[in-house]
Amino acid sequence: MMDHEQDEHGEHTEHAGQQRRELGAFVRARRENLSPDTPGTRRRTPGLRREELAARAGIGATWVTWIEQGRAVRPSAATFARLADALGLGQAERAYLFALAARHDPADLSMRAGAGAPPAIAAIVAALPHPAYAIDPAWDVIVANTAAQHLFAGLFDHRNPGVPNLLHYVFTDPAARALLPDHEARCARAMAEFRRDYGRGMHDPRVRSVVEALQGNSPLFARLWAQQGVLGREGGPRRFDHPQDGALFFMQHVLADVDRGDFRLIALIPAQ
Structure with a gap:
């Protein structure tokens, strides 16, 4: 048993070491691609020197050296944020840097708060003839086509101020209780799916405020939240008892945005 535990620890240590080496190689490659602030000077190595990158980032040159060398150090998220800015990283590169560093990007909150639908999601939602909508990390419905607005009776009611929130609707709106024939089971599924998203977005105050x-406001939510259920957002058959159209049957399909994996597109295709 002890040998097995030591093997697992060794594998974990090797994985962490490999991750640090990948991080160091990435930072060094991006540094060497940058142009110096004073071009024209003769250099033995390409790009910026470590000291120059550190000065741009407002961090110590030792941090840059240790990161590039893959040392077992743990700079703060703020340090990596300044480093990402100094390297001029794009969104995908920045996400890769923070994934390798095992740190949460402080800028991610500002990108999420009040963010509209990613263009690809908005275009697909608008193009689909069947109910389709998208939710953000707080499960605000950031875009919905006409068919979805008709299906979810009460969710898009003009009398409800603010951005419609799917979780609030499912747990607290009487219209949702009437629309969903298996209401408590659907609530349990929604809760478990939301908890998975919560694990990634709990640093976002908007996400935490939904839970609080x-x-x-909902004893059912409080009870289910305490059960710690977790599910991926899954597709499958869905039934609705619509106040005007009666019983409706769909197959639900879920896609994530390739640029912002915390946004979900949900499409409901009529079942045959």
Whole structure:
């Protein structure tokens, strides 16, 4: 048993070491691709020197050296944020840097708060003839086509101020209870799917506020939240009892945005 535990520890250590080496190689490659602030001077190595990158980032040159060398150090998220800015990283590169560093990007909150639908998601939602919508990390419905607005009776009611929130709707709106024939089971599934997203977005105050508000407003939410259920957002058959159209049957399909994996597109295709 002890040998097995030591093997697992060794594998974990090797994985962490490999991740640090990948991080160091990535930072060094990006540094060497940057142009110096004073071009024209003769250099033995391409790009910026470590000291120059550190000065741009407002961090110590030792940090840059240790990161590039893959040392077992743990700079703060703020340090990596300044480094990412100094390297001029694009969105995908920045996400890769923070993934290798095992740190949460502080800028991610500002990107999420009030963000509209990613263009690809908005275009697909608009193009589909069947109900389709997209949710952000707080499960605000950031875009929905006409068919979805008709299906989810009450969710898009003009009398409800603010951005419609799918979780608030499912747990607290009487219209949702009437629309979903298996209401409590659908609530349990929604809760478990949301908890998976919560694990990635719990640093976002908007996400936390949804949990806090529903814990106070919905005993069912509070009970299910305490059960710690977790599910991926899955497709499958869905039934609705629509107030105007009666019983409706769909197959649900879920896609994530390739640029912002915390956004979900949900399409409901009529079942045959």
